[in-house]
Amino acid sequence: MRPWLRNSLLAASCLMPGMVLADGIDAAALYAQKCASCHGAGRLGGMGPALLPENLGRLKPEEAAKIIAEGRPATQMRGFSGELSAEEVEALASFVMTPLEKVPAWGREEILASRQVLVRPDQLPDRPRFTADPLNLFVVVEAGDHHVTILDGDTFEPLTRFASRFALHGGPKFSPDGRFVTFMSRDGWITRYDLWSLQVVAEARAGINSRNIAISGDGKVLAVANYLPNTLVLLDAATLEPLEVKPVQDPFGKKSSRVSAVYQAAPRQSFVVALKDLPEVWEVAYSDPPPKSFGFVHSYEQGMVEGLDTKERFPVRRSEVAEPLDDFFFDPTYAYVIGASRDGRKAVVVNLDVRRPIKELPLPGMPHLGSGISWERDGRRVLATPHLQEAAISVIDMKSWELVKRIETAGPGFFMRSHENSRYVWTDASLGKAKDTIQVIDKESLEIEASLRPEPGRTAGHVEFTRDGRYALVSIMERDGALLVYDATTLQPVRRIPMNKPVGKYNVWNKISRSEGTSH
Structure with missing residues (x-):
């Protein structure tokens, strides 16, 4: 059996x-x-x-x-x-809708048993099977009927549409070269898809209830954040073979925690992990030996250094915080992580090098830092974040960690997007009465330039740009919804593409290049 x-x-x-x-x-x-x-x-x-x-x-x-x-x-x-x-x-x-009384185990053995390799690497083509720019494709998640559309970002014509696992969650992640995209469903299924041959190549189930995934900067390791069971799962990104199933516990092994999210910190050769039930931020090394940022002063072979077993394949550094933090955002070096407090009234800046909080920011209204973006303004980098419970955008100086401006908006929103070639930031008001409104903010003046109503009365959100930043795509998040393509300079609509509740769309180039206006 x-x-x-x-x-x-x-x-x-x-x-x-x-x-x-x-x-x-x-x-x-x-x-x-x-x-x-x-x-x-x-x-x-x-x-x-x-x-x-x-x-x-x-x-x-x-x-x-x-x-x-x-x-x-x-x-x-x-x-x-x-x-x-x-x-x-x-x-x-x-x-x-009734929770289980007891959650069964889901570890290495169960992951291996679920794993299927559908297409071997030697069976894959050596070039794309289409003429579209493979780096200007959009991966569109349609939640209405659990499908994914691969869209040509130049012609806006679909290349293919295929059934996905139920309830994809957390955003797909791309290999560093943009060829492969990996999806995760809410019930823990990991699907690796080849964008050149337009086919699923491997699947495995990494958990019972999962939150999101991250791929290491070198493209070799896939990390899966799980609620059920309380684990961080590390998989071979290409084959989906389990490398380690790491129980998430306090230093004494007395209390476990759900994993809220995992993020790639490529400059540090590590993953950063948000915990739901423990007042800690984890940093997990994926390089072998661990990176210098971990502070190891001896070689990998010498074993225990700074209280950590460096012979462990994926060692953990813990940063203690006053309370669990969610919804992380990072500075460009990834040395600083900004997390939202559970009470939704503030954000905390944690320095991962010294492993402690260094600043507290009063940000009432539950900032949604995971959808925040940053850009250079007057020679200084700023972070802008929407709020889930207040009609506002907060703009923060990322050197002084002081509030630059609070921009009043049409309603509480979930997403923000921009592009390095655009003068504007686009944000939605999808969580309030003005759910049909997209507002466009000037990056320099921090003033609202325009308020758009793509389809009055219908929920609009999740803007994403083409590779060159010329066009912005807006989702109409209804079952008979659409992607609306806007000229990003004139703010005029140029095309409507019918879709079934497109909750997210992801441009390959913007994601793998970590475009300035794309959340990561």
Whole structure:
């Protein structure tokens, strides 16, 4: 029996066996009969996605009930309204939205058992199978029906569209040369895709509930941040073979933590890790031996240095903070990390070299630093971040770490974008009443230049630029949505490309070059 199946069956015994509702419906038995063949006996996923509240995102119980009854268009999920009563549908919806009593293990053995190499490296072409510029492609994530479109950034014509895993999360990541893109689903599936031959080449499941991924600067190591179980998983980026499954615990091994996110810090040859439940920031070396930034004064072979076992393949340096931090942003050297406090009222600057906080910034309204961007203004680098709970953009001097300006906007927003060839910053107001508004801010004056309403009444967000910065693409995040292409200088729309809830689009060149206006 394959380990992942064994664990699913073990989990089934922990799923409130005989969970019978007041009207006599045995929800667990109903799940086993109607759902387990696709979604796993333990709700950990199979052909269909994992059915755990942590993996279903913001899906409400009533929305889950509707999907069970009516199915999901353009997927293999059929409706059960003709087989189940309304009460049985509600019972099933309640059941899948109930957390597991016990989370089964998901380690090296389970990852290996899930791994599939679909195309060997020697089977791949030595040049792209299309005439489009491979570095000006857009990878578009369509959440409406869980598909991905590969779009030519010069002609704005789709090259292909393919089904993805359920609920891609955290943004795809690219190999340093831009040839491969790696996706992660909320239920831990990692998919490596070749943009030259337009095909999936490998898959593996790295966790039960995952948050995001990062690829090392040399393109060799893929890091996966997991909520369930509490691990940081390091994979070979090309083959998806597990290199290490690192339990995330305090220094004494007494308390574990969910991993909020992992980031590539290429100049430091390390990953930086945000922890949900521990007041620490981790830096994990991926080079062998560890980089000089880790402060090791002896050779790799000499073993213990500064209290760390340097013979460990991926050693950890811990920076203690007063409370857990989320949503990181970095200066260009990656020596300074800015994180948001859990209470949403401030940000903290941590120096990773001295391993402690050096500055606290009062930023009420829950700054969304993960979507922040930076640029040079009057000879000084500034950081701009939207706020999730306030209609404002905060602009911060990245040398003095002082607030330069607070820009009042149409509403709280989630995304910001710019480009080194553009004079403007684009930001949305998608979390408020003005969800259909995109505002354009002058980088020098820090004044709002224009307020655009791409499609009135419909949610607009996630701007991304073409490689040269000439055009800006805006998502209309509706099931019958679109990408709207704007001239980035005149701010006039030039094209509409129909899409199914395009929640994100990622330009290959802007990502691999770490373009000045792209979040990382």
